Amino acid sequence: MSELYCKAETLELRRKHIGPSCKVFFAKDPIKIVRAQGQYMYDENGEKYLDCINNVAHVGHCHPDVTKAAVKQMELLNTNSRFLHDNLVQYAKRLTATLPEKLSICYFVNSGSEANDLALRLARQYRGHQDVITLDHAYHGHVSSLIDISPYKFNQLGKEGKKEFVHVAPSPDIYRGKYREDHPDPASAYADDVKKIIEEAEKNGCKIAAFIAESMQSCGGQIIPPAGYFQKVAEYVHKAGGIFIADEVQVGFGRVGKHFWGFQLQGKDFVPDIVTMGKPIGNGHPMSCVVTTREIAEAFGASGLEYFNTFGGNPVSCAIGLAVLDVIEKEDLQGNAIRVGNYLTELLNKQQEKHPLIGDVRGIGLFVGVDLVKDQQKRTPATAEAQHIIYKLKEQRILLSADGPHRNILKFKPPMCFTMADAKLVVDQIDELLTALEEATGARTGNGKSSTSQHKRKITNEGNSQSDCISESINHINGTACRQNNGLYTDNRAVPCKRIRT
Amino acid sequence: MSELYCKAETLELRRKHIGPSCKVFFAKDPIKIVRAQGQYMYDENGEKYLDCINNVAHVGHCHPDVTKAAVKQMELLNTNSRFLHDNLVQYAKRLTATLPEKLSICYFVNSGSEANDLALRLARQYRGHQDVITLDHAYHGHVSSLIDISPYKFNQLGKEGKKEFVHVAPSPDIYRGKYREDHPDPASAYADDVKKIIEEAEKNGCKIAAFIAESMQSCGGQIIPPAGYFQKVAEYVHKAGGIFIADEVQVGFGRVGKHFWGFQLQGKDFVPDIVTMGKPIGNGHPMSCVVTTREIAEAFGASGLEYFNTFGGNPVSCAIGLAVLDVIEKEDLQGNAIRVGNYLTELLNKQQEKHPLIGDVRGIGLFVGVDLVKDQQKRTPATAEAQHIIYKLKEQRILLSADGPHRNILKFKPPMCFTMADAKLVVDQIDELLTALEEATGARTGNGKSSTSQHKRKITNEGNSQSDCISESINHINGTACRQNNGLYTDNRAVPCKRIRT
Incomplete structure (x- = not known):
């Protein structure tokens, strides 16, 4: 066969x-x-x-609604986003509607790696800071800039693996980590470690561009950060002029059930500055997205540099993305x-x-x-x-x-x-x-x-x-x-x- | 409508x-x-x-054969390349058959940017060298590592745009460049400039990982390098322990007519160490490929680091890639x-x-x-x-x-x-x-x-x-x-x- x-x-x-x-x-x-x-x-x-x-086959392998949407659009038009198209804006509208209001601006790209790389570019352009805090055992993608911030990968490269601009915070793992389930307040304890890292970095003249973390660590060992941890980290990172990137590549699009996004498990009072998406977004079709605030998007635009992604946000990818959202809803x-x-x-x-x-x-x-x-x-x-x-x-x-x-x-x-x-x-x-x-x-x-x-x-x-x-x-x-x-x-x-x- | x-x-x-x-x-x-x-x-x-x-719509917008191939495979299976699948190997076989024999190993990725980033990773892993020579006005992609080697982009960022590991060689433009059509041997003259750059870099303790160039510069101004230029550059770069990356993202897949690849215009005696592909490869579907030699691939593998690309080389992308090759042939x-x-x-x-x-x-x-x-x-x-x-x-x-x-x-x-x-x-x-x-x-x-x-x-x-x-x-x-x-x-x-x- x-x-x-x-x-x-x-x-x-x-x-x-x-x-x-x-x-x-x-x-x-x-x-x-x-x-x-x-x-x-x-x-x-x-x-x-x-x-x-296979979390990529999010709504089920070969879902007929997704295939239908793809075919219909492939027969009609597949071109780049320098032309106006309704699918692009409709998808952006639908996608941002699943997020807190301030996360309103989308950049459509082709993979979780492209999404996280762009998130770093946005973060660095925002205040001109360069350093990044990442969690131990984290994996954020396969392009050079992400190997650099993925201890899951760079730890395998020996001593030279970790670059100077990278700061590794302990994974907020309350089973096997530094502060465990018997700790009175592991969320604060883990966040305090991030605070210390920031202080140490600043003492050395470094400036924090971003803290990046999966909303729940996947390759890192299915780690669910204690509620309240992200809020406190965000507070410290913002104070340092950095931004909070929630990597939802593995865990987004309703997988956690009661919320559409993993970061929402932290509570309503937490909103990241950037959310990156990937794997499940197109049920296997190569696409992904970065969503951020108008303020960060405008700072990125202020450099004058165009951001053009050949395939990102094409009408076929957006039609597929819309179909995936529909199926999630329709099939509860x-x-x-x-x-x-x-x-x-x-x-x-x-x-x-x-x-x-x-x-x-x-x-x-x-x-x-x-x-x-x-x-x-x-x-x-x-x-x-x-x-x-x-x-x-x-x-x-x-x-x-x-x-x-x-x-x-x-x-x-x-x-x-x-x-x-x-x-x-x-x-x-x-x-x-x-x-x-x-x-x-x-x-x-x-x-x-x-x-x-x-x-x-x-x-x-x-x-x-x-x-x-x-x-x-x-x-x-x-x-x-x-x-x-x-x-x-x-x-x-x-x-x-x-x-x-x- | x-x-x-x-x-x-x-x-x-x-x-x-x-x-x-x-x-x-x-x-x-x-x-x-x-x-x-x-x-x-x-x-x-x-x-x-x-x-x-629109060079992306390579075989024509919405070509029915491409759509048919996509649908057929989307209905059957779309998963990652950690499972064996015939489309992956069949496409790799067909694609490498269009290239000189030593270019036999493929990595399937999702965009020209992912391809060029991976090419840089391969080049750097090969001998542990870090520096890159790029052509003036070149554009190689939108991820961080490629903005770094794209003067078309980083020149817009002011003085701080160019990083130290980047060396910019003059674009081999015989109409508007340093050596023009009246020069007795512009190919050698432009290549000599690369040689000087290498000598200068080595004097400063830098080691050349790669020379990267589009086989013909696109954003750089539709520049067709004089025949013989690439051979000479490759000779100098190889002597320095670096490799030659031919970026065919814009110009590959038969666009030049008499050859399938732009670099073949330089003559049969020229074979790059890495070829990167993109835009036209899937007629708009997000996919791309890096092809290299066994030697370079094995050096990359020797680090022990897995290379996994979630969407890269999935059966749908490969079916589309195969359909594009078929149409190019069938419709001459x-x-x-x-x-x-x-x-x-x-x-x-x-x-x-x-x-x-x-x-x-x-x-x-x-x-x-x-x-x-x-x-x-x-x-x-x-x-x-x-x-x-x-x-x-x-x-x-x-x-x-x-x-x-x-x-x-x-x-x-x-x-x-x-x-x-x-x-x-x-x-x-x-x-x-x-x-x-x-x-x-x-x-x-x-x-x-x-x-x-x-x-x-x-x-x-x-x-x-x-x-x-x-x-x-x-x-x-x-x-x-x-x-x-x-x-x-x-x-x-x-x-x-x-x-x-x-």
């Missing part, structure tokens, strides 16, 4: 023609997907996968995110009571993380276990990923049409896998000690058993950890290891 | 919601386009415009670019004999520039006249633009389905306008003196006549020169000035 090449040929051509830095999921045995619908993806053999990870996907998200979190909370491997369940709407630990007290990240689960779920035709600085957070960000039954299915599978893992490693004893050493011994005793699979998983499952040719295995070990138990 | 708002409302909403740095064409009386087909665009009143400028658009391009250049050459305002006609295929001068000897740029012509052509329903550092170059880069009749029509109109201009300004005397002073006097004498129109044009026609609110006029002077004659 729809194949031009058999999988081996596809792999071979990929090795030949695609940059080796471009990794695949499950590098040992990558998945070839040929079609998708709703929350399901199908491989070349017609095998159906439940998709728990925000409501669905609340209902299914609550149910998913509830199910996972029950699992937490049962499984010592689950250290924390956190999330809101259809953005949920499960923090796996080897030791409940020490909160030692259970990286191998997380990777193992992802890999075994894949065998069960469920796509989930693990992320965070230790790659131990099971990360849910499914298409917004995800159902209760889908949630039940994946949690049941996780339950089964955790049970097996805990039985195999003795973690079920729940004695508070790290099970790592026991686990390691088990590996030695059993030879090429599930333990090999686990350690293999670490290297092979997530693209980020694979440095093989093209992110693909070149050896013959393509047979997935056996399931741990029946 | 297809209007949601009347033009005044569209304008009003644009002022309200779109960044004022985003300019429109013909700001005084912008055009609202509602549909387009082939080389024609239609406004809200059904008025038909001949499009001589390269052949058409040769035939119509030659005819257009021939017609313009005849105009040059007739009109002292035409200083130079240069171009290849459907990439042609007409350099307007006030004085044939001094080659004084006839900026106002160029702008006036563009504006008057718009009244005749012909879309042409003027660019270059002095904005005096009439720039042809039409959809590739442009016909002989289209060429004849636009040249006839230009002939008429030039005749009128020369009659009005006395330039027809062709006495070798600058006609500027006469022209200015005429303006004073005639009050609010065509001369006002001309000077207005300078400020109003091209977005770049307009600093009004939203690039749109807010006053009531919306009535276009009268035609000069008849």
